[in-house]
Amino acid sequence: MNNNTLPPKQQNVLEALRSYWDTNGVPPSIAILAQQIGVSKATTYEHLLALKKKGFLEYIERSGRTWRLSNSAKESRHSIPLLGKVAAGVPILAAENVEEFIEFNTPSPQDAYFALRVHGESMIEAHILPGDIVILRQQCTAKNGDIVVALVDNEEATIKEFKNTSKNIQLLPKNAAFKPIELTPERVQILGKVVEIRRKYVQ
Numbered sequence: 001m002n003n004n005t006l007p008p009k010q011q012n013v014l015e016a017l018r019s020y021w022d023t024n025g026v027p028p029s030i031a032i033l034a035q036q037i038g039v040s041k042a043t044t045y046e047h048l049l050a051l052k053k054k055g056f057l058e059y060i061e062r063s064g065r066t067w068r069l070s071n072s073a074k075e076s077r078h079s080i081p082l083l084g085k086v087a088a089g090v091p092i093l094a095a096e097n098v099e100e101f102i103e104f105n106t107p108s109p110q111d112a113y114f115a116l117r118v119h120g121e122s123m124i125e126a127h128i129l130p131g132d133i134v135i136l137r138q139q140c141t142a143k144n145g146d147i148v149v150a151l152v153d154n155e156e157a158t159i160k161e162f163k164n165t166s167k168n169i170q171l172l173p174k175n176a177a178f179k180p181i182e183l184t185p186e187r188v189q190i191l192g193k194v195v196e197i198r199r200k201y202v203q
Contacts, residue, residue, distance in 0.1 A: 011196050012037045013047040014056055014105070015135075017067060019198050022103070027065040036199045038127035080104045082115040082133060092149075092157060092191055104135055104196075112138040114192065116149060116159070123147070123159055126174035132199050134159065136192030147194040153187050159194065 016036045020028040028036075034044040048067060051057045060066040079101040083092065092114075102115055118132040126147060128134065134149075142148045142162040150171055151157050160171035160181065169188045171181040 008195070009037065009039065009043075010047050010051055013044060014051055014069075015196050015198055017057070018069060018103075018105075019200065021068065023200060027067045029065055037197075080106075080113045080115055080135070082117065084117055092151065102133070113195075114138065115198075116157070118159065122173035122175050122178045124175050126161070128159065128174070128194075128197060129199065132197055134194045135196035135198070137195050138192045140190050142190045142193060149191045149194070151189040151191055152181070152183065154189070157191065162190070 013033060016033055017028060020026075020032065020036075030041050030044050030048070033048075034041045037044065039047075048057060048059070052059055055070055058066075058068050058070050081098045082100050082102050083097045084099045099117070104113060104115070106113060113135060115133050115135050118128055118130055118134060121130060123129075128147070136149055142164075144163050146162045147159065148162045149157055149159050150162070150169075152171075158171060158181070160173060163170040163172055165182075168182050169185050171183070171188070173180065
């Protein structure tokens, strides 16, 4: 089983539940899940029911916190590198950038994935917060509206929304306090597209 056909929100619910289980040894409440992925409790519950119907989750009816991953969903997990702050001039996937390896349910075995820890607040309106972990599919191209990690001037990696204006590349923040970055195409290298966000709930 893989989750390559799941909508992004359902992927986020699945991985938020997985992460909470791994950290706490118990399933989260619907309220905690809703806060982690930035949607209402009712919408979160709808996603959970959809994931159960698709075979990714198990649940005991009329019981409290009993949501858990199905055995087949657990078997499809793989380790991917979690990268810290990327040093200027050092390839993004260089060994010195790897903080640790984390488990990820790889949607597509032929693709490569990696994770980055978020720094800064430029994407908070897209529900990407400081300290979050973003999972990325390695790719060198992007479509308008994709959330990507881009390397600027072969030095600084940044998470932004991608927009190609035909003349220049715009890297758009999702925070009114930040200004868009507009660069000529040769100054921008796409490293990957964000496919999932993970967040630890702190009480």
